[in-house]
Amino acid sequence: MHKLCWPLFGLALVAACGQAPDPYWVDFTVRPNDQGVEIVADVHGGPTTAWVGFGVGPGTPPELVDQIEAMAAYSAAGEVLEVTAVGRGGYQIETNGEPWKLSYRLSLRAGAEDPSFYRASTRGKDYLVLVGSDAWARFYSDPTPLTRPPEARPPGPVSGATARFELPGPDSEWRVVSTAWEEAANTFAMRQHPVGSVFALGPFETIQLPEAAGLRIARHRDWNIMPEQVDEMVDDLMMSHREMLAPPDNIRALALLSPLPESLSPRSGLRTAGMVRGQTLVVYASKAPLVPANHPDIAEAMAVFLGHELFHLWVPTSVQVTRELSWLSEGWAMHMGRYAAVATGWLDEAAGTRRLALSYRRYLDIGGYRAGSLPAASTGHESQRNLLYLRGELVFRLLEREWHQANPDRPFERALWDALASAYDGVEPLDSAAVRTILTGLVDATTVRRYVEGQAPLTPDAIGLAGQ
Numbered sequence: 473m474h475k476l477c478w479p480l481f482g483l484a485l486v487a488a489c490g491q492a493p494d495p496y497w498v499d500f501t502v503r504p505n506d507q508g509v510e511i512v513a514d515v516h517g518g519p520t521t522a523w524v525g526f527g528v529g530p531g532t533p534p535e536l537v538d539q540i541e542a543m544a545a546y547s548a549a550g551e552v553l554e555v556t557a558v559g560r561g562g563y564q565i566e567t568n569g570e571p572w573k574l575s576y577r578l579s580l581r582a583g584a585e586d587p588s589f590y591r592a593s594t595r596g597k598d599y600l601v602l603v604g605s606d607a608w609a610r611f612y613s614d615p616t617p618l619t620r621p622p623e624a625r626p627p628g629p630v631s632g633a634t635a636r637f638e639l640p641g642p643d644s645e646w647r648v649v650s651t652a653w654e655e656a657a658n659t660f661a662m663r664q665h666p667v668g669s670v671f672a673l674g675p676f677e678t679i680q681l682p683e684a685a686g687l688r689i690a691r692h693r694d695w696n697i698m699p700e701q702v703d704e705m706v707d708d709l710m711m712s713h714r715e716m717l718a719p720p721d722n723i724r725a726l727a728l729l730s731p732l733p734e735s736l737s738p739r740s741g742l743r744t745a746g747m748v749r750g751q752t753l754v755v756y757a758s759k760a761p762l763v764p765a766n767h768p769d770i771a772e773a774m775a776v777f778l779g780h781e782l783f784h785l786w787v788p789t790s791v792q793v794t795r796e797l798s799w800l801s802e803g804w805a806m807h808m809g810r811y812a813a814v815a816t817g818w819l820d821e822a823a824g825t826r827r828l829a830l831s832y833r834r835y836l837d838i839g840g841y842r843a844g845s846l847p848a849a850s851t852g853h854e855s856q857r858n859l860l861y862l863r864g865e866l867v868f869r870l871l872e873r874e875w876h877q878a879n880p881d882r883p884f885e886r887a888l889w890d891a892l893a894s895a896y897d898g899v900e901p902l903d904s905a906a907v908r909t910i911l912t913g914l915v916d917a918t919t920v921r922r923y924v925e926g927q928a929p930l931t932p933d934a935i936g937l938a939g940q
C-alpha cells in the first residue's frame with residue numbers, strides 16, 4: 473500500500489506545481505486631466521501577492537516609466553494595501569486574495585516638450601494618445617519580469633481587459649477612437665492585455681473608407697494638409713497595396729491623422745512622423761504656415777509617406793519579423809510607399825525616379841558607401857536608422873530589378889509577400905535566416921551576399937540609376 477501511495481502523491485504534487493497561475497482580469501477606468509490621465513484598475517484573479525510593472529514600446533526611452541505617479545492599491549472595502557517598489561517601474565502588492573483596486577497617474581509632458589512624443593503615450597494641446605505598451609499597468613504572478621528592463625517586459629497573464637473612458641464635460645467635442653471592440657459608449661473590451669492597443673482621445677472625426685473596407689480614418693479637427701483629399705488618398709494607397717500584396721489578415725485598422733504641436737511644425741515644407749502599434753497607424757504631419765494646403769509637392773510627399781505607413785499593416789503587423797529584419801520592414805515600406813504613390817497617380821513616374829535618385833545621393837552623403845550587413849545594421853545604433861532605411865529602399869529597388877529580368881510577368885513584391893506569408897506561422901517572428909532562404913530562392917545567393925550582407929557597395933549601375 474505504501475509503495476502505491478508515494479508515487480501517486482508525487483504525481484499530484486507535480487501536477488499542482490505545473491498548474492498555470494490564475495490569470496488576471498482587469499477593468500481600467502481612465503479620466504483625462506490637464507497633465508495626462510488618472511487611471512483606476514479593478515483587478516480580479518491573480519495570486520495573493522501581485523507583481524505589477526510598467527513597460528515601454530519599441531524604440532521608446534525606458535525613462536517613460538518614471539511618468540507613473542501616485543501609485544496606490546486598495547482592497548474592495550477601501551483599505552490601503554501594502555505597495556513596495558521593486559526595480560524600475562515595478563511594484564509588489566499584498567492583496568488578501570480578494571478583488572482589489574490599483575490607482576495611478578500617467579503624467580505626460582506636452583508633445584512639444586517631448587522629443588520622442590509621437591512614439592509613445594502623448595499629450596497635445598487638446599488630444600491624448602494612449603499607447604497600450606506605455607499606459608497600462610502589467611500584472612505578473614512572480615517578480616521575474618520586473619528584473620527585466622521596461623522595454624523587455626512581457627504583457628503578463630491577463631485573460632481579458634476593458635478600458636472605460638470618462639471624458640471631460642458633456643459638451644466636449646472629444647471622442648475616443650480605437651480598433652478595440654466598443655461594447656458600450658466609450659467602453660472597450662479586449663481579450664488580452666491592452667499592450668498592443670492605441671486609444672486616441674480628442675476632437676477626432678471618424679470616416680469609414682468607401683473602397684478599403686475595414687480601414688477607418690480618424691482625423692483631428694485641426695488637420696490642415698489636403699483636408700478635402702486626404703481620405704481619398706489613403707483609400708487609393710490602401711487599395712494599391714491590397715492589389716499588389718493581397719489583403720492583410722487584419723481587416724479592422726485605423727489611421728489617426730493629427731497635426732504636430734505648433735513648436736514642432738517646420739519652418740519650410742512638410743514634417744511627418746509615423747508610428748504603428750498593432751492595427752493602428754498614428755500619423756503626425758504639419759506644413760509650414762506659408763505653404764498652401766494642396767501644394768503639389770505636399771501631395772507627392774504625403775502620398776509617399778502615407779503609402780509607407782499603410783504598408784506596415786502588412787509588415788510588421790500581419791507578418792512579424794525580428795529586430796534584425798528592421799531593414800526589411802522599413803526598406804520595403806519606403807519602396808512600397810513610393811511604388812503606391814506612383815501607381816495611384818499621386819506621384820508621377822519621373823518624379824518617383826527623381827526622389828529615388830535623391831535618396832541615393834543622401835545615402836552617399838551620410839556614409840552609405842561603407843558596405844556592411846543589413847541585419848547587423850538593423851540592431852545597431854539608433855543614429856544609423858536613416859541610413860539603414862535609405863539603404864533598405866535601394867536594396868529593394870535592386871532586388872526588384874533582378875527579379876524582373878527573369879520574371880517579367882509577376883511582380884517581385886507579390887512573390888516576396890507570398891513567400892513571407894507562407895513561411896510565417898502567426899506566432900514566431902520571422903528571423904534573418906528564414907528571410908535569407910526566401911530571398912536566395914527569389915533572386916540568387918550572390919545578390920543576397922553582395923547587397924543584403926553588404927559584401928559589395930550599391931552603385932548607381934546596380935540599382936538602375938546610372939545617368940540620373
Ligand SMILES: [Zn+2]
Nearest residue numbers: 780784802805
Ligand atoms: Zn516605417
